[in-house]
Amino acid sequence: MENLKVLFLDDDTLTLDVAEYYLRGVGELVSVSTVQHAIEQLNKNYFDVAILDYEIDFDRSGIDVLTAAKNLPHLEKTAFICVSSHTLHSDRVRLLSSGFDEFLPKPFFREDLLKVISDRSPKASAQQQIAI
Secondary structure (H helix, E strand, C coil), rough: HHHHHHHHEEECCHHHHHHHHHHCCEEEEEEEECHHHHHHHHHHHHHHHHEECCCCCCCCHCCCHHHCCCCCCHHHCCEEEEEEECHHHHHHHHHHCCCCEEEEEEECCCHHHHHHHHCCCCHHHHHHHHHC
């Protein structure tokens, strides 16, 4: 899994630092800490994967980013993954039914993050099949 372009949205700088460490060598990582910055990045760039924290601002969330991005033609193959400390089954169901492709509870391990990316990103899946 390499040469992926990944957007990671989280308002917690420690989580962004951990994501940067975990995703080293996977490709290009763009880290943002606000909903507005995430929407700006998605409007002007293609990403193979967008990993969005559910709770960001008091009045906006990862769902707002997902809603803004889902209708952009250049992102139709982008995998949208929600990360959240809300880990109840009902939270997972609600977030997946809002349009996310996958849910990853916080805290997460590197292996879990890479597996979700590999499972959900068409580009990563193709690279993995070629490697086998």
